[in-house]
Amino acid sequence: MMxxxxxxxxxxxxxxxxxxxxxxxxxxxxxxxxxxxxxxLPQWRICRLAGKALDKYKGSAGGKAAAAE
Numbered sequence: 195m196m197x198x199x200x201x202x203x204x205x206x207x208x209x210x211x212x213x214x215x216x217x218x219x220x221x222x223x224x225x226x227x228x229x230x231x232x233x234x235l236p237q238w239r240i241c242r243l244a245g246k247a248l249d250k251y252k253g254s255a256g257g258k259a260a261a262a263e
Contacts (some may be wrong), residue, residue: 216234
């Protein structure tokens with residue numbers, strides 16, 4: 195299973211965690227992940243800049259400041 199290979203590699207590299215996304219309506223997947231010991235964090239949301247919003251932000255002062263860091 196790919197997830198166990200990723201978890202094993204993360205442990206070998208000394209990583210403290212592995213994170214992934216699951217849709218809130220996917221109860222079967224949520225139950226599976228919780229059954230393997232994962233914490234499903236309901237307070238987190240995915241943020242995405244794409245398309246025109248990405249183009250607009252990369253040209254802004256905020257985008258230039260972030261690129262310089």
